[in-house]
Amino acid sequence: MKPSPTELYRLQNKHRSSMAVLHALSPWLWMALSMALIQRLPWLLPPLCLFMGTRLRHVSNLLHWASHGALCRNRRTNRHLGEWLAWSLFTTLDEYRRDHLSHHAHLGHLAQDRDFIKLAAFDITAVRSRASRLADLLNWRLLWAYRLPWGFGSRRQAQATVLHGLLLLTLLAFNWAWAALAWVLTWGVTRVWVSYLTDLLDHAGIYGAPTRPERSRNCIVASAWLRALLFPAQDCYHQVHHEYPALGPQAQALAHQAWLETDPAYRARPHSLGQWWHLLDKA
Numbered sequence: 001m002k003p004s005p006t007e008l009y010r011l012q013n014k015h016r017s018s019m020a021v022l023h024a025l026s027p028w029l030w031m032a033l034s035m036a037l038i039q040r041l042p043w044l045l046p047p048l049c050l051f052m053g054t055r056l057r058h059v060s061n062l063l064h065w066a067s068h069g070a071l072c073r074n075r076r077t078n079r080h081l082g083e084w085l086a087w088s089l090f091t092t093l094d095e096y097r098r099d100h101l102s103h104h105a106h107l108g109h110l111a112q113d114r115d116f117i118k119l120a121a122f123d124i125t126a127v128r129s130r131a132s133r134l135a136d137l138l139n140w141r142l143l144w145a146y147r148l149p150w151g152f153g154s155r156r157q158a159q160a161t162v163l164h165g166l167l168l169l170t171l172l173a174f175n176w177a178w179a180a181l182a183w184v185l186t187w188g189v190t191r192v193w194v195s196y197l198t199d200l201l202d203h204a205g206i207y208g209a210p211t212r213p214e215r216s217r218n219c220i221v222a223s224a225w226l227r228a229l230l231f232p233a234q235d236c237y238h239q240v241h242h243e244y245p246a247l248g249p250q251a252q253a254l255a256h257q258a259w260l261e262t263d264p265a266y267r268a269r270p271h272s273l274g275q276w277w278h279l280l281d282k283a
């Protein structure tokens, strides 16, 4: 039997506001450092664009926790940080929350899941091989599916669009062409790759399973370094998250442990990234 929510919510240990602010700033600082490095050493462009793609995923993951009210203890700070994170990704906290809550409410029903409807052409319910999933990364429809809402649809969106344009013009004006190229490639390509791959980790091949707990998976990474790179906001416990959506990132590992101890069916499931990668090989 899985643990009761009240039992798990006692594990809550959300960040203080100051820590949450540091977390929210960290991906941008890493990206600034990466662009400075690329400008000096252009051969670092491919690996650092991939790295910057993972930092943008971090921004998106922090926005995700904010949308669940779980980024930090103080509700006002949670709201303000969430609005800022959403703005930096060309959306609003309310719009993000509306789409994401439909993902929770309609998981497994592609037409109603506003987070995953964009993946209708990519067989999210099918078990497909690693090679064919990696081939998707070269499909232009994937870049289109995850495209940014560039434009002037709302005041905030227009502000973010203008700010990006100004940043690019400034970089070019100072002859930082490599950094400007890295910025464009990161937002347009590697951000998409990282987003698609993490969406696959969370739900591919099981999205249409008969019951809700079977429709998402954990992809736990044992190495702290690799986890900081791939899942800096503790998003490798996706099955835990779907069962206990109000539980914050700091409680994910403890909740997983409590669930393992009380539910043999949960214990029998593959939970590590390595196991999932191995299963894909058999597809």
Ligand SMILES: [Zn+2]
Pocket (backbone or CB within 6 Å): 064, 068, 100, 104, 241, 245
């Ligand atoms: Zn969620």
